[in-house]
Amino acid sequence: MESNLYYDLITSNMKSVASKISSTIIYAHMTNQKISPEKIKKNIDFDFALFNVDHEKLAGDINNIETKLDFRKDIQKVNNSYVVIDDSALGHLGVNYVVIKETILHKKISKLRNKILISFFLIFSFISLIGFYLAKMFIKPITNERIKLNNFIKDTTHELNTPITAILMCTSKGSSLNEKNLQRINLSAKRISEIYKDLIFLFLQDKKRDLPQELRIDKILNEQIEYFKALASKKRITITITIEPTSYIIDKESFIRLSNNLISNAIKYNKINGTVDIILKNNQLIVKDSGIGIDKKYLKDIFKRFYRANDVQGGFGIGLNIVYTICKQFNIKVDVDSKQNIGTIFTLNLNYTKNPH
Structure with missing residues (x-):
C-alpha cells in the first residue's frame, strides 16, 4: 500500500519534469543554444542526470547508479528511490536519456501517508455500511x-x-x-x-456518417499510402505496394480508419531500415512489417480498448480496437501472425456482403 500511494504521488510529477527537460534540450539544439545543468537543477525538485546512447553520464547530480539502471524501463526503483527515464530527447545535443530521481524525505511521505490512511479508514468505514457484496x-x-x-x-x-x-x-x-x-x-x-x-x-460512434456503399478501396488505399511514405522515410523504412482493383461495401471514413491504423502501427513498431508490405488482392488486405513483433501470450488481448502490449513505443491503445470494431461491423475477418523481433502480419479477409448492417 505504501508503494502504491508513493507511486501515485510522485511519478506523474517526475514524468512531467523529465518531459520538460527533454523539450528544453530539443529546443536548445534546434536554436543552436547550450543547456545549463545548473539552471535545470535550480528549476526542479529532483536529482537528475543526462546520459548518451551508450548509457554514459554527460551531466547531472545523480551518481553511482548507472550500473543499476535498466534503460529499457521508464519507471523503476533504485536504492529505495523511484527513478524515471525519459528517452524523448532523441539524441539532441548528444542526450538520449533524461534520468530523474526523487529526493523527497521519507519523513514527509510518512506524515502524508498517515493522513491518507486516516482518510481512507473513514471512507472505508462508510463504504463498509453499504456491504461487502x-x-x-x-x-x-x-x-x-x-x-x-x-x-x-x-x-x-x-x-x-x-x-x-x-x-x-x-x-x-x-x-x-x-x-x-x-x-x-x-x-x-x-x-x-x-x-x-x-x-x-x-x-462519437453515434455521429452521423456516410452510408456504406460500394467503393474502390484500392484507390482510397493508394491515397492514404502517400501520407505514410513521408512518415516511413524518417525511419528509413521501405514500403512495398501490391494493389489490385478491389471494390467493397463500406463507408470511406471507416476504411480509412481501418487501413491507416494498420499501416501506422507497422511503421511505429518497426525497426530502422525496416520494411512494410501492403498487399490488396484476392479480396484480402495484408499489412506485413519487419518490426518488434508481439509476444504470443498478448495476441488475444491486442484488440481490447486501451490495451498496449508494450510501453516501448508510443500509442494509447485504441488503434487496433478501432480496427476490430470496423471489421466486426463490416463482416471482415482479421487474422494476426506475429513473432518477436521478426515482425507482424495482419490479414483482412474481405467477405463481400450486400448489407453489412
Whole structure:
C-alpha cells in the first residue's frame, strides 16, 4: 500500500519534469543554444542526470547508479528511490536519456501517508455500511475502468505532446521555415489530425456518417499510402505496394480508419531500415512489417480498448480496437501472425456482403 500511494504521488510529477527537460534540450539544439545543468537543477525538485546512447553520464547530480539502471524501463526503483527515464530527447545535443530521481524525505511521505490512511479508514468505514457484496460487484469494476481511463489520458497527452512540440520548435522565434521544417510541421499536423479522427471515430460512434456503399478501396488505399511514405522515410523504412482493383461495401471514413491504423502501427513498431508490405488482392488486405513483433501470450488481448502490449513505443491503445470494431461491423475477418523481433502480419479477409448492417 505504501508503494502504491508513493507511486501515485510522485511519478506523474517526475514524468512531467523529465518531459520538460527533454523539450528544453530539443529546443536548445534546434536554436543552436547550450543547456545549463545548473539552471535545470535550480528549476526542479529532483536529482537528475543526462546520459548518451551508450548509457554514459554527460551531466547531472545523480551518481553511482548507472550500473543499476535498466534503460529499457521508464519507471523503476533504485536504492529505495523511484527513478524515471525519459528517452524523448532523441539524441539532441548528444542526450538520449533524461534520468530523474526523487529526493523527497521519507519523513514527509510518512506524515502524508498517515493522513491518507486516516482518510481512507473513514471512507472505508462508510463504504463498509453499504456491504461487502456491493463493494465487490460495483467498486472493483469502477476502479479498473478509472485506472484504464487515467492511463489513456496520460498516453494521449504524451502522444499529442510530441507533434505539438515539433510544431512549436519549427515556428518559434529564430527558426526558419525551410523545406525541412515545413515537412516536420506538415507531418506533425497530420499526426494530430489522425489522433483526432481516431478519437472522434471511437467515442462519437453515434455521429452521423456516410452510408456504406460500394467503393474502390484500392484507390482510397493508394491515397492514404502517400501520407505514410513521408512518415516511413524518417525511419528509413521501405514500403512495398501490391494493389489490385478491389471494390467493397463500406463507408470511406471507416476504411480509412481501418487501413491507416494498420499501416501506422507497422511503421511505429518497426525497426530502422525496416520494411512494410501492403498487399490488396484476392479480396484480402495484408499489412506485413519487419518490426518488434508481439509476444504470443498478448495476441488475444491486442484488440481490447486501451490495451498496449508494450510501453516501448508510443500509442494509447485504441488503434487496433478501432480496427476490430470496423471489421466486426463490416463482416471482415482479421487474422494476426506475429513473432518477436521478426515482425507482424495482419490479414483482412474481405467477405463481400450486400448489407453489412
